[in-house]
Amino acid sequence: MGKAMIIGAGGVASVAVHKCCQNPEVFEEILIASRTKSKCDALKAKLDGGKTKIHTAAVDADDVPALTALIKDFAPDVVLNLALPYQDLHIMDACLAAGVHYVDTANYEPEDTAKFEYSWQWAYADRFRAAGLTALLGSGFDPGVTGVFSAYA
Numbered sequence: 001m002g003k004a005m006i007i008g009a010g011g012v013a014s015v016a017v018h019k020c021c022q023n024p025e026v027f028e029e030i031l032i033a034s035r036t037k038s039k040c041d042a043l044k045a046k047l048d049g050g051k052t053k054i055h056t057a058a059v060d061a062d063d064v065p066a067l068t069a070l071i072k073d074f075a076p077d078v079v080l081n082l083a084l085p086y087q088d089l090h091i092m093d094a095c096l097a098a099g100v101h102y103v104d105t106a107n108y109e110p111e112d113t114a115k116f117e118y119s120w121q122w123a124y125a126d127r128f129r130a131a132g133l134t135a136l137l138g139s140g141f142d143p144g145v146t147g148v149f150s151a152y153a
Contacts, residue, residue, distance in 0.1 A: 006084035009039035024051035
């Protein structure tokens with residue numbers, strides 16, 4: 001795979017970054033990006049010294065033009081969205097604009113409403129397909145990505 005951009009620096013991102021760094025033949029280079037760069041830097045400090053090269057950046061995932069520019073600048077093979085669920089659509093828009101594959105761990109829900117469903121994200125299916133890109137939705141660790149890893153193995 002080569003390069004991955006991980007958006008978010010909370011608990012889920014911390015686990016994901018550690019797991020990615022355990023597979024340096026797949027994840028040779030990672031950019032951890034979040035609104036709070038100090039959280040990204042703290043994750044990097046824990047993992048520096050391994051085979052995976054880690055970068056950090058500050059970005060507001062709600063700012064689609066800035067996020068698109070960061071994605072284009074780093075040029076990852078995939079963006080792993082580990083940010084807040086209400087940011088999913090903005091991150092999907094940025095991935096489409098930058099021409100990068102998308103993976104998330106939770107499905108979209110509006111910021112001020114406790115309601116989740118895939119219809120908002122499924123509405124992007126044709127746009128991702130037309131761009132030749134994959135959007136893998138709801139790949140949380142239990143059961144989501146566990147199933148993906150099992151299928152791969």
